Amino acid sequence: MSTAKTQLACKPADYKSDIKPIWCPGCGDYHVLMSFTRAFAELGLPPEQIVVVSGIGCSSRIPAYTNCYGFHGVHGRSLAVGAGLKVTRPDLTVVVASGDGDGYSIGGNHFLHACRRNVDMTYVVMDNHIYGMTKGQPSPTTEPEFDTALSPGGTGLRPFHPLVIALASGANFIARCFSGEPNETASVLVEAIRHPGFSFVEILSPCVTFRPDEKNWKNLVHPAPVVATDDPAKAARRIMTDDGFNIGILYRGDRKPYAPETGQALVELSELEKEFEL
Amino acid sequence: MSQFADAPKIASLADLFAVAYQIEADAVERYTVLADQMETHNNPELVAVFRDLARAEAIHRDEILRLAGDIDVIAHAQRMAKWKRGESPEESDLSSAHYLMTPWHALQLALPGEERALAFFTSIVESTTDPEIKRMAAEFMEEETEHVNLVHQLLKKYPSPPESWPQESDPPVSQE
Numbered sequence: 001m002s003t004a005k006t007q008l009a010c011k012p013a014d015y016k017s018d019i020k021p022i023w024c025p026g027c028g029d030y031h032v033l034m035s036f037t038r039a040f041a042e043l044g045l046p047p048e049q050i051v052v053v054s055g056i057g058c059s060s061r062i063p064a065y066t067n068c069y070g071f072h073g074v075h076g077r078s079l080a081v082g083a084g085l086k087v088t089r090p091d092l093t094v095v096v097a098s099g100d101g102d103g104y105s106i107g108g109n110h111f112l113h114a115c116r117r118n119v120d121m122t123y124v125v126m127d128n129h130i131y132g133m134t135k136g137q138p139s140p141t142t143e144p145e146f147d148t149a150l151s152p153g154g155t156g157l158r159p160f161h162p163l164v165i166a167l168a169s170g171a172n173f174i175a176r177c178f179s180g181e182p183n184e185t186a187s188v189l190v191e192a193i194r195h196p197g198f199s200f201v202e203i204l205s206p207c208v209t210f211r212p213d214e215k216n217w218k219n220l221v222h223p224a225p226v227v228a229t230d231d232p233a234k235a236a237r238r239i240m241t242d243d244g245f246n247i248g249i250l251y252r253g254d255r256k257p258y259a260p261e262t263g264q265a266l267v268e269l270s271e272l273e274k275e276f277e278l
Numbered sequence: 279m280s281q282f283a284d285a286p287k288i289a290s291l292a293d294l295f296a297v298a299y300q301i302e303a304d305a306v307e308r309y310t311v312l313a314d315q316m317e318t319h320n321n322p323e324l325v326a327v328f329r330d331l332a333r334a335e336a337i338h339r340d341e342i343l344r345l346a347g348d349i350d351v352i353a354h355a356q357r358m359a360k361w362k363r364g365e366s367p368e369e370s371d372l373s374s375a376h377y378l379m380t381p382w383h384a385l386q387l388a389l390p391g392e393e394r395a396l397a398f399f400t401s402i403v404e405s406t407t408d409p410e411i412k413r414m415a416a417e418f419m420e421e422e423t424e425h426v427n428l429v430h431q432l433l434k435k436y437p438s439p440p441e442s443w444p445q446e447s448d449p450p451v452s453q454e
Contacts (some may be wrong), residue, residue, distance in 0.1 A: 034307070042356075253427075
């Protein structure tokens with residue numbers, strides 16, 4: 001009965017692949033995967049209309065765990081791949097996934113210019129303030145006092161502030177989520193994907209293995225006390241002064257997304273081939 | 279009812295079926311994820327426990343579909359059975375999982391979900407004025423009471439493990 005009634009609607013499970021994640025039990029990325037599939041179901045997009053692109057790291061394994069098209073690319077280069085794909089195939093929904101090391105360090109420069117270009121895609125960074133896959137080195141968002149054998153006495157470095165950087169660089173939608181709230185995160189992802197231009201969603205996703213202290217994040221997160229603004233100055237003040245655990249949509253801009261004027265190639269492939277003929 | 283202020287509003291029997299279905303479906307999803315995790319991390323005892331829990335919840339989920347008759351519960355749940363913040367009552371806390379966890383831990387993880395589900399249906403019984411909704415919510419309440427009692431019984435079978443349970447000779451945190 002129910003199967004016949006609901007055969008047209010995609011359920012979250014329809015976006016999951018048969019590959020079982022190998023993240024550590026307790027990892028926040030399991031929740032992020034749930035949020036992805038719930039958001040895709042809510043959007044009602046067929047899996048073949050979605051592409052999940054990633055770089056390298058624990059979080060970047062996510063394309064394999066979805067039933068959508070996926071591209072598990074080079075370290076830090078997921079945004080370049082995603083932008084190229086979206087410009088070439090604007091009919092597809094492009095979601096780029098990354099972690100704080102992949103996205104803010106190795107791919108830091110791509111991050112700035114992806115915000116600036118404002119291509120219509122969604123960039124999700126699962127931030128756990130650590131390089132988890134390579135056994136716990138400090139990342140750009142690690143706190144200065146993080147004291148381990150690899151950073152004796154702490155890094156002493158000011159952490160990277162991705163939301164402020166995104167805003168200053170021109171991202172058109174900025175939100176912060178917590179992985180432990182998959183329904184809320186899914187709702188934000190839906191809005192991020194629907195919003196034209198470059199949407200940046202930072203998801204605080206605890207690494208329970210190398211940062212067991214992050215299990216306490218669930219007690220620290222709280223909904224943003226104010227609604228999203230379209231005023232970058234207001235958004236900057238809010239983001240600069242919040243405690244880092246403010247959850248929700250923080251900025252919605254109205255910049256026109258970058259898109260080529262025409263889908264026509266400027267040069268025919270055969271002409272290029274002739275030019276490079278040996 | 280304030281404990282469930284973020285819960286979807288139950289205005290009809292179809293709403294109740296949809297929400298009850300979603301609660302069980304979410305529980306199935308969580309237990310399946312946990313079973314898969316334990317399979318990946320070679321903890322076969324826990325694989326069996328979580329698969330059993332997922333199976334039990336799936337039976338209840340399917341029973342709700344049967345009780346709902348002609349109501350398209352799945353589609354209705356997709357539309358309205360959404361918790362604004364947080365999660366549906368019976369979702370177990372994935373962040374509590376550990377690859378060396380024992381059946382005792384699994385039951386400790388399941389118990390709060392069952393208790394929340396019981397409290398949720400109890401709150402509906404106490405607050406609704408619709409006799410049909412009250413009758414069906416009372417049935418769900420009774421079922422959740424059985425689940426809570428079952429978990430308590432199983433906890434007697436699986437005593438708490440020694441404090442050394444998470445220790446192993448090859449720990450993953452090798453940098454400290």
